[in-house]
Amino acid sequence: MEAVLRPYELGTTQWYVLYQLAHCGPTMQRDLVKALQVERATLSAIIGVLVRKGLVEQVPDRVDQRQKLLRMTAAGARLWKELPDLAVIHDVAFKGMDDTAIANAIRVLQTATERLEKFIDRS
Amino acid sequence: MEAVLRPYELGTTQWYVLYQLAHCGPTMQRDLVKALQVERATLSAIIGVLVRKGLVEQVPDRVDQRQKLLRMTAAGARLWKELPDLAVIHDVAFKGMDDTAIANAIRVLQTATERLEKFIDRS
DNA sequence: ACAATATTGTCAGATGGCTAACAAAAAAGC
């Protein structure tokens, strides 16, 4: 992803923010934190970059003034349309491989992840 | 790993440097770059941290003055002995799982990685 | 209603990763 995105001066997480805004419309920053599985502070920094680049706007909510709504700007939408389709990456990596083997791999990793998370919580 | 190492103020890559020095003895910095699969600049920064902490020494080579030999200090060896065994992490993640399933998962990921690397090289 | 608590975003400072550019030293070529 880095390699594909570099010419556009976009990092992968920046790309993911744009992806969310393009597919789900304007979103509260706090909801993006959950969607991207990232810390509040991390997202704050990333949004900061996107705002400085003029690709995303932060609109304070009228009822809850803590929250901010994120919206793609016209420039953001323009850039988004120029971006190449990242699905090729998935194809390059997995096309033609045995589907059940892939599914198995995913299960193995998910199980390991869950176990480690439980372990960290307990300790 | 982060969670286990945090009480000792060690990052995972710092740990890995100590691991190498503990298991393979003093090592040239350039060889560590290959062992850790990391950029020269990245390792340089990490070594910088370990040197500041007094856990590792950088000794310029007598014959080739560009190269630097890395050696654990007494303080580094002392800390290393205190560190918990990280094998528990492997156990927590994978113990009791089907070995062939794990081997399959590894194969899937290795293949995907190789394909992506080839793709990046070509493009 | 007011005090205590929880949520949301930001800032500061750290790690770890990258690239690009540089300096010093060694090796290769001519």
Place this chain on the structure above:
DNA sequence: GCTTTTTTGTTAGCCATCTGACAATATTGT
């Protein structure tokens, strides 16, 4: 032998991530 190239490490600057502390704002509890 001297020039050019390669190797080695560092520095600077960027992105992404984390934790911890903070301010502002809501919510809850009494």
